[in-house]
Amino acid sequence: MRVVIARCSVDYSGRLDAHLPPATRLLMVKADGSVLVHSDGGSYKPLNWMSPPCRLSVAEPTAEEAAAGVEQVWTVQHTKSDDRLVVRIEEFLADHSADLGVDPGLVKDGVEAHLQKLLAEQIDLLGAGHRLVRREYPTAIGPVDIMAKDPTGASVAVEIKRRGDIDGVEQLTRYLDLLNRDPLLAPVRGVFAAQEIKPQARVLATDRGIRCLVLDYDAMRGLDDVASRLF
Template identity: 70%
Template structure:
């Protein structure tokens, strides 16, 4: 990552033209080759930018950034106030609170959220077409496969349907019922699930997270 703070003007020529008059701005040159121009407002959004693949040619007082489409970002530098480079390393990616893995762990810990008498068999139950989020048994001992999503859409119902078709071929598990659990379930997904005999459960992440854990209790 290269950070340059400079008084500059910026001219873009391509499908349209744009001009930024002379002012002090932050120029970011990233390892992916992108170049973006930022002011001290507008939050994260740059004033102008060139996405990769693009090429930066530096000449005294001028940066020319061009791409294969022939578009150009011309940055005229009046004064450079700061110029530094920093190695940021490999980006591990954003980890969001409340993603499906967290929902799965919380629901497995509090499996009776699905109903009194439910008991966990295991998380990530392996099948030939991928792991089922949760396999459990209801109060009557019947096997239940649970698919967990943050947002329940038709694709999730289709995924659970495929799991159920496969699991119901196993005489040790059949008959296997399905539960489609999500923080939000789209009406179309709910209609499809219920038409296929799959129960829909809306999960309250905050309520699950606030439940008392019994994991380390004797009583």
Template identity: 70%
Template sequence: MRVCVAECSVEYSGRLDAHLPRAIRLVMVKADGSVLIHADGGSYKPLNWMAPPCTLSERAPDEDEVAGEVERVWEVRQTKTGDMLRISIHEMISESTYDLGVDPGLVKDGVEKHLQALLADSLEGVLGMGWRLVRREYPTPVGPVDLLAIDPEGIHVAIEVKRRGEIDGVEQLTRYLELLRRDPRLADIRGMFAAQEIKPQARTLAEDRGIACVVLDYDAMRGMDDPDSRLF
């Protein structure tokens, strides 16, 4: 990665024309060829950028640019669209190049897969004594339902696990239930919609269809929070 702090002005031409007047900014050139121009604000979003595939070339300023006290000109061209990002460097304040190597990628905590695994391992702790897991990822013709369990009364329950419970998740579980009930062994199967947060509309729809709703406490499920020790 090439990281530059420079006083620069920027012109973008193509499907949309844009201009950044002369100011000190951070310019990043990544190994994939992308170029990003940041100000000291605006969170993670750059002021302007060029996404790959693109090529970067550097040249000396022409006569008009010399008059404007330009040291170097970077031209970044988008290979597919021909859009051009022209960065006029008035003063290079700092420039460094780093080899960051291969990034392992973002590992998210609390995603649906983690919630599913935790719930599968702690059915009795979350839902009460007498619950038993049949299997995870129980297959249906339109995809697997997250958990198939048996409640204390011996009735099968299809459990769909979401991080955020919305109407689409209820519709998904409804389709699973309709198909699972075609199996004589699962004709009386019930549904349960489990999520860290369940939207009011989703809860209303689920309850109207006879689907139970359970809000999951992720920290408590992984032993990092003791509800009994809370003051409120």
């Protein structure tokens, strides 16, 4: 990655035209070819950018540009369209390159696979007398996270999310519609389980006869002593 702090102006042309007048900005050139222009604000979002596949070329300024104080011109041309990003650098304040290597990616704590494993091991969280049938129960439209039986022997399909929203309820609804066509399984009840369930999702689930279950991830991992709580 190359990181440059410079006083520059930026022009974007193609599907739209945009202009950034001269100012001090952060320019990032990544190994994948992308070029991003940042200001000291606006959080993570760049002011302008070019995504790969693209090609960066560096040229000397024209006589007119040099007279205006431009030292170097960067042209970033997208290889599959006419989109072009032109950065006219008037002054370099810092220029540093480093090989960051291969990034292993973000490892999230409490992802759905972890929640699924913990709930399968603690199936009584669904209620006393429940037993696990199978994780990743296969259907024609994808696997149900957990299939269980309640104390009466009726089937229970569980969909697990970190944050439960309407899309998750819709997904579970599709599973239930399909599972209830199987006379060996029907009737199948649904449980929508998540660390946090949005109000709209709860209303929709309740309307469709789906029970909501909020999962306490720390307690499931044994990191939270529920018995010692005051509230």
